[in-house]
Amino acid sequence: MREKVSFISGGVACAAWHYPGTNGGCVVMTGGFAVTKEPGTDRFAERFNAAGFSVLAFDHRNFGESAGEPRQVARIPDQLDDWRAAISCAATLPGVERVAIWAFSLPGGYILQLASEDLGISAAIAQSANVDGPTVTRNASRYQTPAAALRLVGRALLDNLGALFGRKPRLVALAGPPGTVALLNTPDAxxxxxxxxxxxxxxxxxxxxxxxxxxxxxxxxxxxxxPSVRYPLLYVVCEDDQSALAAPTLKAAAQTPNSTVLKVPGGHYAPFLDSHEQTVEAELTFLRKHLSRQVQPEQPATEVR
Structure with missing residues (x-):
């Protein structure tokens, strides 16, 4: 069972699903960059909730059921503010005593920044996270044709110019095959x-x-x-990830205090595909340790496979 709720961030109403839980823990979630809450979180949220956790799965402003204009515009500072507002909202939900945060892809990178702040959370999960935009972008360019890359840059420049005059956004697809104008042309995208x-x-x-x-x-x-992360953080790293890359994430994990790494075979979406069960079970073990009322004995940071 879940119910629609909303919270205010920057004067904008952000829409969310609230799954009431029973064990005192709540997981705040979003999908990937421009991925709305239902396709981005439903499968994981349902499993977390079935294990007793509350869930607050939300849409960033300008996307999905959340308000905000212009539509489909993702401003990273605004989205981080939406996260902070969602965490504050989760802490006020009935029965919630501890809060964790979960996201994948580019918002998976947000997890590192948020976990370095004093937000009163208890744990964080960064799944197939993009932690190094320039490195990931250079890799992604290998899968773009020169003509499509020029068209993407041109459209971005024109859209930024149009924004100065209040014009409607020029849109690009989130994913597409090489030769098309898209955010990602990588094979796993x-x-x-x-x-x-x-x-x-x-x-x-x-x-x-x-x-x-x-x-x-x-x-x-x-x-x-x-290096500034304050809370236990689980990195889920896809070994053949071509859209976010494993190497930068493993480098981040090595610099993160109290980090745990789960490596799974497959590309960017492996946690939703062949590695789903392995990923969900590892994430539930991590959440039970740090969120549930029956706190598990402390274990040293480790790498699991």
């Missing part, structure tokens, strides 16, 4: 529908992003926050 919407249930999910949002994402480097 082609599995987006298979991983997040295999049954075509989420027909309202607009799989686009304002081109003006591309440059900030390309230069965002949350890895710099890794």
């Amino acid at each position: 082609q599995q987006t529908d298979e991983a997040l919407d295999p049954d075509n249930r989420y027909r309202d999910w607009q799989q686009t992003l304002a081109a003006r949002s591309v440059f900030p994402a390309a230069f965002y480097r949350p890895i710099k926050y890794a």
Whole structure:
């Protein structure tokens, strides 16, 4: 059972699903960059809730059921503020005593920055996280044709110029094959529908992003926050990830105090596909240790496979 709730962030109403739990722990969640709450969190939220955890799964402003204009525009500082507001909201939900945060892809990088702040959370999970935008962008460019890359840059420049005059965003697809104008043309990005919407249930999910949002994402480097992380953090690293890359994430994990690493085989969406059960069980073990009322004995930071 879940219910619609909302909270205010920057004067904007952000929509969320609240799954009431029984064990005192609450997991705050979003999907990937421009991925709305249903395709991005449903499968994991349902499993967390079945294990007794409350869940607050929300849409960033300008996306999904949340308010905010212009639509499909992702501003990283605004989205981080939405996270802070969601964490504050979760702490006020009935029966909630401890809060964890969970996200994947670029918002998985947000997890590092948020976990370095004094937000009163108890744990964090960064799943197939993009922690180093410049490195990831250079790798992604290998899968773009020169013509498509120029068109993407041109559209981003025009959209940024149009924003100065209040014009509607120029949109790009979140994923597409090489030769198309898209945020990602990597091989594993082609599995987006298979991983997040295999049954075509989420027909309202607009799989686009304002081109003006591309440059900030390309230069965002949350890895710099890794040494300052305050809370236990589980990194889920996909060994063959071509969209977020395993190497930068493993580097971040090595710099993060009290970190745990779960390596799974497969590409960017492996935790939604063949490695789903392994990932969910590891995440539940981590959440039970740090969130549930029956606190587990402390274990040293470790790497699990």
